[in-house]
Amino acid sequence: MSKTISYGPARLLPGEQIRISTNPDTEPFWQAAKEHRLTACQCARCGHFRMPPTPYCPECSSTEKVWPTLPGTGTVFSYVVCNKNPKNGEDFIYVPVVVDLDGAPGARLNANVTGCDAEDVHIGMKVTVEWTDIQDGWVLPNFRKV
Amino acid sequence: MAWAHQDKTAIVGVGATDYYVRGKSWPRTINDMAGEAILKACADAGISIKDVDGFSYYSTAGAGYLDKFDTASLMETLGMPHVSFSATLTSGGGGCVGAIGLATAGLMNEDCKYAVTVMALQQLPQHRLGVVFGAAAPSPENSFLQPSGLVGPGHLMSVLARRHMHLYGTTQDAFGEIVMATRANTHNRPKAVRKAPLTREEYETSPMLADPLRRLDFCLETDGAVAVITTTMDRAKDCRHKPAIVHACAHGGQREWGRAFAWMGMPDPHFASSGHKFTADRIWAQSGLSAKDMDVALLYDHFSPMVLMQLEDYGFCEKGEGNDYVLGGKIRYDAATGRGVNGGVPVNTHGGNLNEAYIIGMTHVVEAVEQVRGTAINQVTDCEFALASGGPASLPVSSLILRNA
Numbered sequence A: 001m002s003k004t005i006s007y008g009p010a011r012l013l014p015g016e017q018i019r020i021s022t023n024p025d026t027e028p029f030w031q032a033a034k035e036h037r038l039t040a041c042q043c044a045r046c047g048h049f050r051m052p053p054t055p056y057c058p059e060c061s062s063t064e065k066v067w068p069t070l071p072g073t074g075t076v077f078s079y080v081v082c083n084k085n086p087k088n089g090e091d092f093i094y095v096p097v098v099v100d101l102d103g104a105p106g107a108r109l110n111a112n113v114t115g116c117d118a119e120d121v122h123i124g125m126k127v128t129v130e131w132t133d134i135q136d137g138w139v140l141p142n143f144r145k146v
Numbered sequence B: 001m002a003w004a005h006q007d008k009t010a011i012v013g014v015g016a017t018d019y020y021v022r023g024k025s026w027p028r029t030i031n032d033m034a035g036e037a038i039l040k041a042c043a044d045a046g047i048s049i050k051d052v053d054g055f056s057y058y059s060t061a062g063a064g065y066l067d068k069f070d071t072a073s074l075m076e077t078l079g080m081p082h083v084s085f086s087a088t089l090t091s092g093g094g095g096c097v098g099a100i101g102l103a104t105a106g107l108m109n110e111d112c113k114y115a116v117t118v119m120a121l122q123q124l125p126q127h128r129l130g131v132v133f134g135a136a137a138p139s140p141e142n143s144f145l146q147p148s149g150l151v152g153p154g155h156l157m158s159v160l161a162r163r164h165m166h167l168y169g170t171t172q173d174a175f176g177e178i179v180m181a182t183r184a185n186t187h188n189r190p191k192a193v194r195k196a197p198l199t200r201e202e203y204e205t206s207p208m209l210a211d212p213l214r215r216l217d218f219c220l221e222t223d224g225a226v227a228v229i230t231t232t233m234d235r236a237k238d239c240r241h242k243p244a245i246v247h248a249c250a251h252g253g254q255r256e257w258g259r260a261f262a263w264m265g266m267p268d269p270h271f272a273s274s275g276h277k278f279t280a281d282r283i284w285a286q287s288g289l290s291a292k293d294m295d296v297a298l299l300y301d302h303f304s305p306m307v308l309m310q311l312e313d314y315g316f317c318e319k320g321e322g323n324d325y326v327l328g329g330k331i332r333y334d335a336a337t338g339r340g341v342n343g344g345v346p347v348n349t350h351g352g353n354l355n356e357a358y359i360i361g362m363t364h365v366v367e368a369v370e371q372v373r374g375t376a377i378n379q380v381t382d383c384e385f386a387l388a389s390g391g392p393a394s395l396p397v398s399s400l401i402l403r404n405a
């Protein structure tokens, strides 16, 4: 039963169909993304990383945040192979991945991965950030197989 | 330490509408169906709706995910003279069996005498539950999830299932066995939506919707309503049926699970789990019991892998051994003996959300009640303890043990 299905290339969902919203806690992440700079929310007091960005550090309750520039690489922690574009239901192979971010232990991003066939995506796969223009002038971090 | 309210309350009435395939309940309204379930639960308990003076909801008093229950509206249409307890657990379906603990809180505080817990679910074509995450404009929080195209619960659950397969060698065969084993319990249930026996071949040709999960790994989408009535043990003695005694009940969960698959930040081993370890440990501590003491397990089965992960979190098997436990036939119900198979505890003798109906967990409560009453269609012989669960989902999730009288 565990026959591998041949899906073909893993694609990124089209940026023009993607919207985000921000608030003062999350906006620095997205402003950095506009500059193609991958960051994560880090506590300025104790150094703990948290994503998504939230008002308080869950470790020390500080509200002081820093936004270090990360290497932009990471490791696939888990994933799912999807086959329909969620906006219109048309056939579309994409692979949502949960990525452990290098340089930010404990912080993860949920994104799409490309640069390989969907059936070749695997847990532990190394990826590097790839920027996708989305609606309203924002930029979304996706990933490409290294 | 034993729970202070152990065996102090009981579920005394259950009521349900027919179960409709998604969208087929129209032109009934949500309050029409909720009212039918509540009135049937009163009749089953042998009390009048005029006696009911408490509401104990879950899912933030949601009716499905888009409608809301309102106590005043229900009082208005049902003619209830007064209400002295009206409360809800937060989040979604995870609180389903925990609502019985909330009812117990209201009863033990002498706020109310009879508390009703109700869920109704109706999907109109423009309100598709399966894409409820995707339909919403992304909040700042959800902007870290939705753009990845993780738009339905099935997508999200598949990510957890994939991690479990990676860590423990869990197979899709086990997911298939969960669907087939629980389907085997619906052929004799008149109200079940899926009654035809399921072959392995049919399972394996079911469309892959979110690899590794197939359509048949997803629960049904059902319209309908279910209500249950909880009261104190002294009042329960005057009701029509043997009380289904509330022996232990807990809701909540731990930070490592948190928002769960709406977050994806869970560390191992919580990521590839059902998030039920915390409430499982609480009900075992409350009762002094363990999984092996349960006669039947009604496990919230919105997606088949979550049955496997709950088996681990409740301790029916060790963490990582769910695959072998399931494939050993141990969740099956043997109709000939009325018992489990190969030393296992029968799971979802009503067919569950996968096969009977999905009313956000309430059908599991009904089955638990019928099992400890001794009136279940697929009755477990000498059923003393029934476990029921709500979730896995964003916290709170919940756990309940009912005991026979």
Ligand SMILES: [Zn+2]
Pocket (backbone or CB within 6 Å): A043, A044, A045, A046, A047, A048, A057, A058, A059, A060, A061, A062
């Ligand atoms: Zn800190």
